[in-house]
Amino acid sequence: MRPAVIPSSNAVLPPFIGPNLVGTSFASKRAWWKRVAPCLAFLAAFCTAMAVLLVWSEAASLRRQAFDANMTRDYVLESVSMDNPQLIAYIRQVHLKSTTYQDPLNANETSEEKYVVSLSQGKREGVYVEYISRIGVTSSTAWLESNLNWHGILILTEPKSFFEAQRSTRNPQSKVLHACLSTDTDTKEIKYHQESEVQVTKLGDGPNSLVSDDGFPTTRLKCFPLYSVLLAYNVTTLDYLSLDSPDAPDGQVLDTIPWDIIRISILSIRWHPNHSETETKNFIDKMTSRRFKHVHTTDTGKWIFLYNTLRKI
Secondary structure, three states: OOOOOOOOOOOOOOOOOOHHHHHHHHHHHHHHHHHHHHHHHHHHHHHHHHHHHHHHHHHHHHHHHHHHHHHHOOEEEOOOOOOOHHHHHHHHHHHOEOOOOOEOOOOOOOHHHHHHHHHOOOOOOOEEEEEEOOOOOOOOOHHHHHHHOOEEEEEEOOHHHHHHHHOEOOOOOOEEEEOEEOOOOOEEEEEEEOOOOOOOOOHHHOOOOOOOOOOOOEEEEEEEOHHHHHHHOOOOEEEEEEEEOOOOOOOHHHHOOOOOOOEEEEEEEEOOOOOOHHHHHHHHHHHHHOOEEEEEEOOOOEEEEEEOOOOOO
16 A cells, blocks of 8 residues: 655645635625626616607707798688688688677777777767777777677687787677788788787788797787678678778788778778878778768877768769
């Protein structure tokens, strides 16, 4: 039997790799992963959220551009005639609103109404159309409604004024209309800037919108020919037409009326003093050719014309 070999004290033994060392290495790797995993998860979630936000922001930007393009674009229904039955039904059923009798009607007689009463010889149950596109203008038909039982259409471009008028206690036959009157024979949809002074220009003269240089919010507004509005109300004869509006101050709204069909007894229009003498003379001559005579200027700067049935063209 061979004797056991006893290693000398100078010999180097190989390292011993036992189960304890392997477990320690695995545990350290696991601990490292636990420390890193939350950071990686946060990074992944952050990148995902940023990607979603970027996509949403781009989509929102495109939607905003589309909205702005729609809000600033004017639409003109050039192929729709003023007496189109569908247009008339649309105005009558959708836009002509009855009042709700929630608020009392401010019926203080204006100087203009007093003159209208005089010209109409105190007529009762007259028919009117009043167009107001300025904020704070006093209606010149409220007293006629309350005291002489007149009725008609109150056309307002300013939203707040429209809602106030709709809540008022007007004649049950009267209607309120949130719209503007077209300056030509076409029906339009335009952008409206909420401000105290507005102006509508003709389609061929430039932007066909209610123009504002201020930062007021814009809304959409329909512009109908006056003739279409009258047909929607089932009238072709008016006792009184009031145009208290700086849009179309040179009578463009009046140019759209088929005067061989429509009859207006008393007409008032706001005439801007900045017009030249030539413009003023041309307007007077045009009204004269339509059998109207300028009979009065109100203290608020409106011209009143009276229709002369005896005058021959």
